[in-house]
Structures are given as structure tokens and as C-alpha cells.
Amino acid sequence: MAFHYALSADLGPERREAAHAPPLSSAIEVRGLWKVYSRQKGDALSPGIVENPEALEVLEKDRRAVVAVRDVAFSVEPGETFIVMGLSGSGKSTLIRCLMRLVEPTAGNIAVNGRNVTAMTSQELVRFRRTEVAMVFQHYGLLPHRTVLENASFGLKLRGEEAAARTGKAKEILSRVGLEGWGRSYPASLSGGMRQRVGIARALVMDSPILFMDEPFSGLDPLIRRELQDELIRLQRTLRKTIFFVTHDLSEALRLGDRMAVMRKGSIVQVGSPDDIIADPADDYVARFVQDEREQVARAERRMAERRAG
């Protein structure tokens, strides 16, 4: 492990150059990523803390710190749909937010499209978020005071595009996600499924190669969820984006994912194709995880069958 754990702020210009340059073939490349939340305000944690397991353990035991992401490493290939699964609190949201620095990592290295995200200045970060990535949120994060059309073109506006151009692009995308004619409505008048379609439109209109999705369909009822999954599969067939997708729904992971990672208490315990993971769980946790989900599906199916029969 001849790897530097360093926070971006600590990197001088020379060291920034020397910082790990990943092979260009990966869309996302993460090495030794940590995120430690401190419970006390102003209780600043130095990046060095992650190299001192005993001190970290003490902090965790005293409930002065929460290790949300623990020494995580993985890479995602271009055009791949990469799923992250794990129980509630296992650090999935923290991880996905670290990748675009909505949450500042404590230590580690992130490269997206061959660019060192951890070393970016705030201006570079703004440009990166405007052009390279787009995100879909579980709770939509739509602007309540803007129409559907304005919401869908919001990223383009931030990027400084002309009104006419962004309206044209947003209209086209809205019709692609099945929201033709809804442009003048406000988010509050839409159902959850339709709101998330707006969220997806807002992300797709950016035309960025990478899509981050944090449990985008978790708040929706099963039928709508299924519908939107199909929609995503359909869109992905032509778009071929790199998708980093967080979920805790195994069937969703199976339908959408090329590969998946299972997280537990901040660590990734297994990475592989969904089928491989189900066939050969790395440990008890993964086995139980997969088992529970399977039983749930089986139970639901049994209930459906009974209902059909009765």
C-alpha cells in the first residue's frame, strides 16, 4: 500500500501533479476513500486520523465520530451501470456524494473521467459538476418555485446557456421521459413518479457522460418504480452512460446492474456481477442480505399467486 492518503487541501501544486493519475480507461476510479463525520461541531478531524485505527476506534466508541465510508476502493468502466447496495446507514449516500464532493472526503483519491476530483479547486469543481456529471436524488430536489420546464433546464441555466437553446433541449428531453405538455406545471402538481421523471430529465439534459443516482426510485410505489426502471433501461440503450446507482432493492439491482458492490458499515464487502454475488456471497452479511431480499420477492410472488387463485 504505497498510496498517499491526503486531503485535497493539503496537496501543494507539485504534489497535486504527482497525485495518483488513474488509467484513462475507467470512468470512475476510487482508491482508499474515507469519510469520517465528527459529531461535535468544530471537532475537526485531520486526514491522518484514518491511518490511526486505534484512535479512530476510540472516537467511534465515544460516539464522537461516525465512519460513514471506510477505505473504499473500486472502479467503474465507461458505459457500465454500477450498483451500490447496503442496509440503511451503510454509507451509500455518503459515498455517492463524495464522488462529486457534495460531501468532502476525509482521505483518499477519486478520479472521474481521468480527472482528479479530490484535487479540484472550487472553480474546477463547479465546472466539473456542470459538464461531467449529473445527479438524480431520492427526494427529487426540484425547485418548487420553478415550472417543470425551468426545472429540467436548470443545470443548463447554471451553465450559462441561452434561454432559447435550453428551452429547446429541455422540451426534447421532457418528451423523451414522457412529460410532453407538462412543461408549464409546477412540481407540486405532479405525482412522485412524474417528479422523478423531471429529475431524470434535468440530469439527462446536461448531456454529461456520468449519471449518479441515489435511490431514485425508492420513494415510489412498486408499479411506478418498475415503469421508471424500464424507462431507464430503454434510455440507457441509446445513451450508454456510465451510471452509478444506489439502491437497497435487490430486484432493482438485478434488473439494472452490470456489476454491483455491497456495502456494510462503510466498507465494500463484495464487488461482482449481481448473479455472481447471489450465487457466491462473500460472507454471512452478503448472504443474509441477498437471502432476505430473495425471500421477500418469493413471499410477494406467493401472495400474488394466492390472490390470483382466490
Next chain:
Amino acid sequence: MFPKALEYHVAPAVNSFIDWLVVEHAVFFDAVSMGILSLLLKVNRFLIWLPWWSVLLAVALLGVYATRRPLAGIFLGLLLFPIGMFGLWPMAMETLSVVITAVFLALILGVPVGVLMAERRGASLVLRPLLDAMQTMPSFVYLIPAMMLFGLGKVPAVLATLIYALPPVIRLTELGLRQVPQAVEEAALAYGATRWQLLREVRIPLAMPSILAGVNQTTMMALAMVVVASMIGARGLGQEVLLAINRIDVGRGFEAGSSVVLLAIVIDRITQNLARRWEPPTR
């Protein structure tokens, strides 16, 4: 009894501080005074220049826009009619120009301070007691130094009104900004919003109903100050009230007093409904 030995006065210090300001910084205070006065006179001249019926019309139209009900708007316009009937139109315009100037300055100063308090916890902690003091300190206490620094008349009236009416704008701006949902802010940041874009595109628009509620309160408080302001020589409806009191002319006092009330009702309904219009649509 509080022990005599522990008695200590800050009064002499305050006195000499004000004296020092008056003597040493006269130029500065004169400049501020001139600036406010010229603004006030412009507003006043414009309001006086307007034909009375055009003011009624403008209020009615604004009322229709704000309340979205034609009848309510027309009613608000007609509420100003009795003021003219009582022969108090010029005084009402005089009062209105003090209120408008004070509210304008309150917005210019208050919104940025509210933004600062929402962004920086430290600023919030330091400024909050100051705002409390501004609202609870009896106004006569600062009217006297205001007169010493700015002379008699309209300018200290505007400043006294400002001191009293500034806190609501600041408080409600801060409150509105703090209430913006975390998820919306995060989404804006994720799409590459700069701090300034976040403020302009997301936080201020979403805080707008709250900010306008602050404008409403500020305007009401400014109107409440007109009588007090007239004691230091500001003309207007307040002066009429004072004259009536001095002459024990109850009827005239009633006319002037109800003119203040009518003005207050009109301004209150319009700003309140404007605030409501700014709320994000729920359907």
C-alpha cells in the same frame, strides 16, 4: 435597596461619546443627512405631483394584482378616499414618503444583513441582541441623539423609523433563508451552482415570501412611528394628531388618526397578499 456603593453610571460616557460624534464627525453626519433628505424629497415631490385619483387607481390596480380579486383591489383604492375628504391628502403623502424612504433603506440594509446572518452563525449570534435592543429600546432615547446628529425634521424621523423598522426585515430574511430545504440546495450545488447562483436562483426566491412578510411588518412599524416622528418635526399625519391633542380637538384627532389607520390597512393588505403571491405554487 441596591447598595449605594455599587452605583455606577455610564450616562456621562454616553453623553461625551455623542458630543464627540457631533463635534468630530459633523461632516459625515451632514453627508448622510443630505443623502437621505434628497431621496426623501424626491419621493415626496413625486407623490405630491401625482393627481390624487391616479394614486387611488394605482393602489386599486396593485390591489387587484396582489389579491387576485378585482373587488378587493377596488375597495383598497377607495379606502384612501376619506383621507382626501378630510383635507389630509398632502399630509398623508408626506407621511407616506417618510414610510417609503424608511422601508426602502430598511430593505437595502436589511436583506444583505439577513443573508449574512443566515450564512454565518457568528454574525447571527452577535447581531441578534442588537436587533432585540433596536426593537425594545424606547424610541425617545435615540430620537434625542438622532436630532443632535441630524438636526430637526424629516431626516431623524426617517432614521428613527429605520431603527425601529429594520429588525423585522433582517430577522425574516434570515429565517426565510434558513428554511430553504436542504435537498433543494444540494441539488443546485450538484448541478454546479456557485455560491452566488445558489443565493440568487434558489435561496432568495424561496425565502421571498418570508422576506416580504418582513416588508409588511416593517411598513406597519414604520407607520406606527409617524406620530413619534412628528415630535421631532416631521410633518404629516402624525403632526395633525399632535396638533389635535394639543388643542384637545377630539374630532380632528379622530380624522387624522383614522387616516393613519386607513393607510396602514391598505399597505398591509397589499404587502401581505404580495407575499402570498410569491409562495411556490402548491398545485
